[in-house]
Amino acid sequence: SEAKSGRTDLIFLIRFRHCCLLRNQRCLLAYLYDRLLRIRALRWEYGSVLPNAIQFHMSAEEVEWFNQYKKSLATYMRSVGGEEGLDLTQDIKPPKSLYIEVRCLKDYGEFEIDDGTTILLKKNSQHFLPRWKCEQLIRQGVLEHILS
Amino acid sequence: QAWLNEKFAPELLESKPEIIECVVEQLDHMEANLKRAKRGDLKVSVHRMEMERIRYVLSSYLRCRLVKIEKFFPHVLEKEKSRAEGEPSILSPEEFAFAKEYMANTETYLKNVALKHMPPNLQKVSLLKSIPKPNLDSFVFLRVLERQENILVEPEMDEQ
Numbered sequence: 643s644e645a646k647s648g649r650t651d652l653i654f655l656i657r658f659r660h661c662c663l664l665r666n667q668r669c670l671l672a673y674l675y676d677r678l679l680r681i682r683a684l685r686w687e688y689g690s691v692l693p694n695a696i697q698f699h700m701s702a703e704e705v706e707w708f709n710q711y712k713k714s715l716a717t718y719m720r721s722v723g724g725e726e727g728l729d730l731t732q733d734i735k736p737p738k739s740l741y742i743e744v745r746c747l748k749d750y751g752e753f754e755i756d757d758g759t760t761i762l763l764k765k766n767s768q769h770f771l772p773r774w775k776c777e778q779l780i781r782q783g784v785l786e787h788i789l790s
Numbered sequence: 791q792a793w794l795n796e797k798f799a800p801e802l803l804e805s806k807p808e809i810i811e812c813v814v815e816q817l818d819h820m821e822a823n824l825k826r827a828k829r830g831d832l833k834v835s836v837h838r839m840e841m842e843r844i845r846y847v848l849s850s851y852l853r854c855r856l857v858k859i860e861k862f863f864p865h866v867l868e869k870e871k872s873r874a875e876g877e878p879s880i881l882s883p884e885e886f887a888f889a890k891e892y893m894a895n896t897e898t899y900l901k902n903v904a905l906k907h908m909p910p911n912l913q914k915v916s917l918l919k920s921i922p923k924p925n926l927d928s929f930v931f932l933r934v935l936e937r938q939e940n941i942l943v944e945p946e947m948d949e950q
Contacts, residue, residue: 714891
């Protein structure tokens with residue numbers, strides 16, 4: 643409607659305003675996108691269930707995005723490795739040994755390992771366990787890898 | 791080899807479904823063998839270790855690809871769309887589905903949170919233009935396969 647007035651000097655004003663709007667749009671989208679990238683990183687670090695403190699900082703749409711993302715990821719991982727799929731969030735570092743020494747940082751309860759035996763994870767107890775079973779718990783902060 | 795190439799190349803390389811299938815089959819095979827083996831057999835530990843290593847390489851390779859897909863998603867999808875008939879695909883069918891879902895998810899999010907509240911002429915944004923493209927000018931490592939004389943190293947080179 644401003645263009646209808648036909649005055650050429652207004653055109654510059656319109657263009658300037660448009661540039662400002664575009665810049666604002668870019669800033670806004672950059673901020674939102676950056677948040678999404680961080681939320682994505684959370685899935686890889688914490689697993690499918692986010693700690694409440696973090697969820698509290700997320701908007702409803704971000705939670706929705708996160709849920710969609712982890713669903714997509716789960717579908718993909720399932721399609722990859724044979725019957726059960728391959729959990730890509732495991733084996734982040736090259737394996738150095740089969741069994742590792744871990745210390746329990748908080749009370750976790752019973753934990754079953756491959757050959758059927760269960761271990762009671764109580765705070766401050768130490769165990770010598772298969773590495774692949776511990777990875778998730780180490781990331782969640784339940785176990786601590788002891789490096790001698 | 792595919793793993794190293796993927797790790798060091800700045801863009802997403804061709805998808806290698808045959809290799810992945812082969813490796814997965816090997817792992818399943820080894821797992822089945824181990825289940826039948828006697829307990830306490832020394833070979834079990836060695837084989838398990840081998841399996842862990844293989845699983846690590848496979849995971850790392852697939853993770854690397856996923857990271858690149860997520861990072862460059864509009865370009866990856868565009869490249870796949872404009873691919874000629876005989877050309878090999880850079881995405882496996884599952885990766886393609888994942889990429890499309892990722893794109894739809896992100897677009898929906900941006901639209902609902904920001905774009906639909908903006909003035910009408912700003913409501914569309916081209917992700918293809920906004921998201922950075924892979925830097926094809928970044929340096930890569932090359933291994934020479936055959937002796938060649940007088941090769942001029944041009945400014946643009948792709949991985950080996």
